[in-house]
Amino acid sequence: MAKIKKEDLSFVRGAVRLDEPMSRHTTFKIGGPADAWISPADEDDLLGVLRYAEEKDIDSFIIGGGSKLLVSDKGFRGIVISLEAPVFGALVFETETLTAGCGIKTRELIKKAAEKDLGGLEFLAGIPGTLGGALMMNAGWPTKAIGDFTEEVTAFKDFKKIKLTKGDLRFSYRDSNLKGLILLSARLRLENKTKDKIDVEVNKNLEKKRKTQDLGFPSVGSVFLNPSGTSPAWELIERSGFKGKAIGDAAVSGKHANFIINRGNAKASDVSRLIDEIQKKVFKDSEIMLKLEVKLIGEF
Numbered sequence: 001m002a003k004i005k006k007e008d009l010s011f012v013r014g015a016v017r018l019d020e021p022m023s024r025h026t027t028f029k030i031g032g033p034a035d036a037w038i039s040p041a042d043e044d045d046l047l048g049v050l051r052y053a054e055e056k057d058i059d060s061f062i063i064g065g066g067s068k069l070l071v072s073d074k075g076f077r078g079i080v081i082s083l084e085a086p087v088f089g090a091l092v093f094e095t096e097t098l099t100a101g102c103g104i105k106t107r108e109l110i111k112k113a114a115e116k117d118l119g120g121l122e123f124l125a126g127i128p129g130t131l132g133g134a135l136m137m138n139a140g141w142p143t144k145a146i147g148d149f150t151e152e153v154t155a156f157k158d159f160k161k162i163k164l165t166k167g168d169l170r171f172s173y174r175d176s177n178l179k180g181l182i183l184l185s186a187r188l189r190l191e192n193k194t195k196d197k198i199d200v201e202v203n204k205n206l207e208k209k210r211k212t213q214d215l216g217f218p219s220v221g222s223v224f225l226n227p228s229g230t231s232p233a234w235e236l237i238e239r240s241g242f243k244g245k246a247i248g249d250a251a252v253s254g255k256h257a258n259f260i261i262n263r264g265n266a267k268a269s270d271v272s273r274l275i276d277e278i279q280k281k282v283f284k285d286s287e288i289m290l291k292l293e294v295k296l297i298g299e300f
């Protein structure tokens with residue numbers, strides 16, 4: 001892989017940072033430097049960055065809010081692309097539908113829709129990140145997920161803009177068939193609801209989350225997927241005696257055992273050792289191999 005030089009990136013009109021610590025871009029506040037972090041100015045600029053990476057055989061990936069990522073202490077060899085420029089978060093309202101740019105933060109999306117008396121997305125309250133990340137992960141809680149509201153997705157595939165309509169889209173538990181695409185925008189079907197009613201539901205959901213989740217420390221939410229047909233991951237982890245167990249500053253939350261929290265200076269290696277120990281012990285105790293919900297980035 002070619003070494004990235006600042007002068008090679010002079011074509012980029014958006015922001016470029018070399019050796020950017022990923023701990024600045026993840027909710028875990030963990031992660032070594034990425035060779036380059038780029039926030040393209042618009043879609044053409046994004047295409048330029050993607051073409052440059054392809055030509056030079058440089059790895060790249062899109063980061064949303066970084067709320068489902070564990071980035072290696074050694075960082076990421078390649079380009080991290082952020083769609084944080086306002087143009088990637090544009091909103092177009094239609095009757096009962098809203099087309100939203102995938103760079104918009106979910107918090108902002110709920111708020112802006114509520115201002116037009118459009119609701120339905122209150123379940124996303126307290127799920128950090130962007131619309132792009134939510135679609136990729138089919139984010140949801142407790143019984144609703146973003147896929148239920150998605151009618152169309154616009155994306156880049158092989159440098160071309162494509163549209164996926166309802167029949168093309170597959171959403172399942174914390175998963176979608178969108179991998180490999182660069183998600184640009186999505187048309188969401190919403191419900192007519194007053195802003196006051198939406199605000200009440202949002203606050204109720206946030207309160208429930210505060211009661212059940214450890215929100216006082218950096219984390220990525222649930223680390224493991226709930227296995228199907230058996231106890232939820234938090235219960236299996238708790239049964240195996242991990243509640244409160246720590247390696248370095250990475251600790252299993254005392255409030256929700258599927259959360260690993262960063263108590264201050266946790267390293268990605270501490271978290272990954274803890275993950276490893278949990279998987280082995282839960283397998284020994286319950287014969288279930290817990291699968292990761294968190295995405296690992298870089299070398300582990």
Ligand SMILES: Cc1cc2nc3c(=O)[nH]c(=O)nc-3n(C[C@H](O)[C@H](O)[C@H](O)COP(=O)(O)OP(=O)(O)OC[C@H]3O[C@@H](n4cnc5c(N)ncnc54)[C@H](O)[C@@H]3O)c2cc1C
Pocket residue numbers: 027061062063064065066067068069083102103126127128129130131132133134135136137138139140141174181182183184213215219220221222295
């Ligand atoms: C305190 C806390 C509570 C949480 N609670 C929940 C919960 O209740 N339910 C739930 O489902 N999740 C929960 N999460 C996890 C997380 O917030 C969601 O998975 C979220 O949707 C991830 O979005 P993101 O933008 O941060 O994605 P990132 O973490 O940045 O990325 C996730 C994946 O999406 C890809 N991606 C992001 N944007 C794009 C794009 N535009 N195009 C292509 N690929 C893209 C990334 O490459 C990566 O593979 C929680 C996290 C925290 C920290």
